[in-house]
Amino acid sequence: MMKIKELIKKNIGKTALLEHEVKALLKEMGFPVPKGIFVDKEMVEQIPMIVDISYPVVAKVSSSRIVSKSEVNGVRIGLKNEIELKKAVLELLQIEDAEGALIEEMAAPGIEVIIGGVVDEQFGPVVMFGLGGFFVELFKDVAFALAPIEKEDALWLVNQIKGYRLLEGYREKPPVDINTLLEIIVKVSGIIATGLIKEIDLNPVSLYPQGAMVLDAKILNILLSRKI
Amino acid sequence: MEKKVYTTSLDFLFYPRSIALIGAAHTEEKLAGVILKNLLRFRGRVYPVNPKYTELMGLKAYPSLAEIPEFIDLSIIVRPASEMPQILKEHKGKARCGIIVSAGFAEIGENKLQDEIKKIARDISIRILGPNCMGVYNPYQRLDTFFLSQERLKRPKMGNVAVISQSGAILSCLFGAIRSANIGISKAVNYGNAVDIDESDLYEYLANDEYSDVVISYIESLGDGRKFIERARVLSEKKSFIILKSGKGLSGQAAAYSHTGRLAGRYEVFSSILKQFGIKEAMDFDELVDTAKAISYQGTFKKSPLFTKRGVGGIGKRVLIVTNGGGSGVLAADECIRQGLDVAKLPKNRIGKLGQIFPYYYTINNPFDLTAQVRNEDYIITLNELKDDYDGFLIIALTGVMGVTEKLGVLMGNVKKNISKPIVFHVGHDRVSRKLIAILEKARIPVYPSPERAVKGLKALLNC
Numbered sequence: 001m002m003k004i005k006e007l008i009k010k011n012i013g014k015t016a017l018l019e020h021e022v023k024a025l026l027k028e029m030g031f032p033v034p035k036g037i038f039v040d041k042e043m044v045e046q047i048p049m050i051v052d053i054s055y056p057v058v059a060k061v062s063s064s065r066i067v068s069k070s071e072v073n074g075v076r077i078g079l080k081n082e083i084e085l086k087k088a089v090l091e092l093l094q095i096e097d098a099e100g101a102l103i104e105e106m107a108a109p110g111i112e113v114i115i116g117g118v119v120d121e122q123f124g125p126v127v128m129f130g131l132g133g134f135f136v137e138l139f140k141d142v143a144f145a146l147a148p149i150e151k152e153d154a155l156w157l158v159n160q161i162k163g164y165r166l167l168e169g170y171r172e173k174p175p176v177d178i179n180t181l182l183e184i185i186v187k188v189s190g191i192i193a194t195g196l197i198k199e200i201d202l203n204p205v206s207l208y209p210q211g212a213m214v215l216d217a218k219i220l221n222i223l224l225s226r227k228i
Numbered sequence: 229m230e231k232k233v234y235t236t237s238l239d240f241l242f243y244p245r246s247i248a249l250i251g252a253a254h255t256e257e258k259l260a261g262v263i264l265k266n267l268l269r270f271r272g273r274v275y276p277v278n279p280k281y282t283e284l285m286g287l288k289a290y291p292s293l294a295e296i297p298e299f300i301d302l303s304i305i306v307r308p309a310s311e312m313p314q315i316l317k318e319h320k321g322k323a324r325c326g327i328i329v330s331a332g333f334a335e336i337g338e339n340k341l342q343d344e345i346k347k348i349a350r351d352i353s354i355r356i357l358g359p360n361c362m363g364v365y366n367p368y369q370r371l372d373t374f375f376l377s378q379e380r381l382k383r384p385k386m387g388n389v390a391v392i393s394q395s396g397a398i399l400s401c402l403f404g405a406i407r408s409a410n411i412g413i414s415k416a417v418n419y420g421n422a423v424d425i426d427e428s429d430l431y432e433y434l435a436n437d438e439y440s441d442v443v444i445s446y447i448e449s450l451g452d453g454r455k456f457i458e459r460a461r462v463l464s465e466k467k468s469f470i471i472l473k474s475g476k477g478l479s480g481q482a483a484a485y486s487h488t489g490r491l492a493g494r495y496e497v498f499s500s501i502l503k504q505f506g507i508k509e510a511m512d513f514d515e516l517v518d519t520a521k522a523i524s525y526q527g528t529f530k531k532s533p534l535f536t537k538r539g540v541g542g543i544g545k546r547v548l549i550v551t552n553g554g555g556s557g558v559l560a561a562d563e564c565i566r567q568g569l570d571v572a573k574l575p576k577n578r579i580g581k582l583g584q585i586f587p588y589y590y591t592i593n594n595p596f597d598l599t600a601q602v603r604n605e606d607y608i609i610t611l612n613e614l615k616d617d618y619d620g621f622l623i624i625a626l627t628g629v630m631g632v633t634e635k636l637g638v639l640m641g642n643v644k645k646n647i648s649k650p651i652v653f654h655v656g657h658d659r660v661s662r663k664l665i666a667i668l669e670k671a672r673i674p675v676y677p678s679p680e681r682a683v684k685g686l687k688a689l690l691n692c
Contacts, residue, residue, distance in 0.1 A: 116488025120497050122453035128488045142491050144500035146457065153504065160503065201486035218486050 004029050004187075008196045011221065018062050020102050022217045029191070031184065031202075033214050036104035038062065041093055043100075047086050056080050056106045059088045060216075065097040069216075072096070078106065107213045111166055111176055112204035115185055117147060117192025119199075127189035129154075131163040132204035139163075147189035154185040167207065176207035184212060197221060237355045238425070238433040240325040242366050242415060244302035245272045248293055248323065250315060251306040252276030252284050259329065259375035260306040261285075266372040275300070293318050301325060304363060304373050309333055312345050312359070320352040327373055328359035334421050335360050346423040361420030362396040367413065368439060374418075376400055387412015389524045390440035390467075392430050394419060394448045398513075402446070405517045410669050411524050414439035426451050431459040435466045442468045442523045444516055448475060450498075461505045468523040470508045470688075472516040473498060508688075515684050518676060522685035525674045526650060544619030545690055546572040547683075549595035550610050551624035552602040552632065556654065557595030560622055560679035567687045571595070575617050582613055600629045604636040611643050620650040620690050622682055627660040634660060637667025644671060650689035654682040 007028055011017065017025070020038035027033050035053050061074030069075050072095050076088035085103065092101045112132035120126045123146060130142030143160030145153055158164065158181065169175035184205060191200055199220040206213045232243045247270065253261035264285050267274045276284040279291040290296050293303065300323040307315055309332030319326060326349070333342040342359070349356045357363060363373030367386040372378070384406045391406070393399035396418045406413060414437065417430055427445060434443050443463060450456050463469045476495040502509050510516035547569045551557035561571045571594050574582075582592045586606065591597035596614075598606045607623060615621075623640070625632050644651055653668055653675040655661045665675045676682035 114487060116486060116491075118486070118489050118492045120453065120492060120494075122450050122494065123457065123497060123501060124454055126492065126497055126501070128491065130491070136487065136491070140491060140496075142496070143503075144492065144497045145504045146454075146501055156504070160500065199486040199489045201488050203487050220486065 004191055005194050005196065008191070008194060008221070017219050017221070018064060018099065018102075019060065019216065019218075020062065022219050023102075023214070025219070026202075026214060026217055029187065031187065031214050032180075032212055033217075034104040034107050036102055038100055038102050039089060040100035044086065044089055044093065047082060047089065053103065053105045055085075057085060058104050058106050059085060059092055060102045060104070061092040061095050061098050062100045062102050063095075063097045064099065066095075074098075107206055107215055108208065110206035110208045110213070112206055112215075113167075113181070114142070114201070114203040115188050115205055116201045116203065117188050117197070117199070119192065119195070119197075125189075125192040125195065127157070127185060127192060129157050129185055130161055131166065135163060136203070145189070148193040149186060149189045151182045151186055154182040154189070157185065158182070174209040177210050177212060180210075180212045181205075181207055184214075236433065237325065238429065240301040241327075241355065241357060241364055241425070242371070242433075243369060244300075244325070244371070246275065246298055246301050247272060248275045248277055248290075248296055248300045248303045249306070250277045250293060250303060252278045252281075252289065253306075254281060254284050256377060262375045262377050263304060263306065263329070263373060266374060266378060269370045269372065271370055272301075273298075293322050296322075299323070302327065304329060306330060306375075309338065309341060309359070312341070313348055316345055316348045316354070317352065319354050323354055325355045325357070327357045327361065327363040328420075328423075329361065329363065329373075329375060330358075331360040333359045333423075342421060342423060349424055356424040357417070358420045359423065362399065362418040365413075365416040374400075382407060385412045387414060387524060388439065388441040389413045389520050390434050390437065390443045391416040392419070392427060392434075392443065393417070393446040394422070394427070395446060396420070398446045401513070402444075402517070405513070406520075409517050409521045411517075411521050414441075422451060428452070428455045428459040431456075431463040431469075435459075435463045440467060441527065442470070442520050444470045444472070444510075444520045446472045446474070446516070448473075453501075457501060457505060460502075460507050464505075464507045468508075468528055468688075470510050470516060470519050471502065472510045472513065514681060518681045518684045519688040521674045521676075522650075522652060522688045525669070525672045526689055528689070528691065543691055545569045546618045547620050547622060547686065547690075548572075548614055548618040549622045549624070550598065550607055551595050551626075552598045552600065552629065553624060553626045553656075554591070554595075554597050554599075556624045556626065556656075556679050557597055560624065560654070560683055561595055563680040563683040564622075567683055569620075569683070569687060569690065572618070574614070578613060578617065582610070585609060585613075601631065602629060603631040604633060604639055606631075607636060608639050608643055611647065615647045615649070618649070620652075620686050621647070622652055622654070622679075622686050624654045624679060624682075625664065626656045627658055627664060628656065632660070632664075634663040634667055637664050637671065640668060640673055641671030644673060650686055652676065652682045652686045652689070654679050 023033045057079050059076045079085045089101045114130045114132040114136050116128045125147040126144045127147040128144050130136050141161045145157045167176050201218040202214050251260045252264050255261045275296045276289045281289040303323040303326045306329045365372050399418045549560050564571045655675050
């Protein structure tokens, strides 16, 4: 946890972190993130040379001012080659407020969950878990716990949601890697409990029978938000 | 009065030896007049303070607090909010504890005035309850600081349930409900704006209160959430503790940046954290009272080795429903399912034997239907046969039929001793039922006015 604190502190003073910066930070903290690269307007022409990842890829608009990428049609998936990728990135850069685009290897489909943390006005740091994707929008099937928590409490938290059975392997689907899930929850609870971050959002995290992948993430730095 | 040992400052709030009433009035048309009348029953010394009178309701009146010839344990202040800073300052070295009944502070946006009295209280080392509150009721001391007349709002009898309410209105409604539920109370507090003594302080106090086995708490808003959780956790380890929170629809941080922030509604976070620490929450007013009643009557039962800090496991959740009305039994079973209780089938070996004992038209199942042809003894036979197969028992006795009489109450009292497992009753209301209910409740079997509410009482006893 000391390392996490150091890593957060290193980023104090930056304006709201872009997705690739958040993911670089998460990777250093030991979270599984897709292999990816950030490109801005100047780099578009060099795409064939600089992209060292295997197709198909996904390209996403990057901006500290865009809250929902899908609402501005800012995600292109299943890009099979350099031509498709370049075309997609050029389109994404046309979006209002775009600061660049993040190109990532396509992750395998899994069960999507949301893991987050906020500093609650009454209780201070709390960690949240819920089913991701449209489940979280539609059913708000989420649960909270005071942070930080240990694995035992993380397991309790996971059990609180109504959709828990999906994780156990529903209709012949294999169960997800609960242990990895719990490790991620514990780690997020530790990050929010440092008191240095105001909000953290890993949404979605794709869960697999073995392992997991953080597909999108946001961090709002508490010190930044107070304009120190 | 037994000798009270004073160990914490809150002892003076609940066990004062002397009380001053600042702003005392001569008539019950005024709040301070009602309070004075209620204080006439108090066994300690009462000093009304009002410079306009030399005598109030038969007591010598004092022109000021300073004139009272002793150090006061509890001062009750009923004066306009604007005078409060000055009045409080006069308490320096003169009183240990104060109840500020008056409104007109943060609840109407007068935060500055509230902060000022908070600071004064701290500076002169006096503990304050309120402002904007009714204070305390301790039937064991005949202490009643409420501005509600006892003729209008009858007080509950003495008992083992402590009631804490942020709202005075809800506390008065709880008094009514608690009385009709035939529950006794140990202490009641309305703490209002909580400039000093807040819910957490009261939890800490009640955790060590020998008169209270059950504590119920109605909350609108919290001060320090972490302190609240810590004290609530300790209290729920020592007593049966149930919270009712209002304001469930309030949204989360509106300007949140993340999904998590938008989803973190104040109530959702609150409710999750209660569960995390194994603290019981009632969903509504009735459930709060029904749950308190069950535990007040039968206490908590020994927990199984599987019991965890969150109550998972409890003492088991297999429920037997014995009824003489089919529909009532089904409603009870439906509610059991909603509440996560197990209306488990009868063991096969018991069915045969009970089939031989009872007429063919009884439904030997769960719910166990003794029909309109029931006799009192049938309930007893059924319970004795099946007592080892279930964790809790819900008995429905509709007294419109001739076979059910008040004698059932006496028989049940004896059965309860043999079974020593949770038993609750639902009885319909008619002429016979009043007597039956009285006998059952004397035997500490809680009776409820509907099948669903009986289930909630039973659930509380099963600790699920």
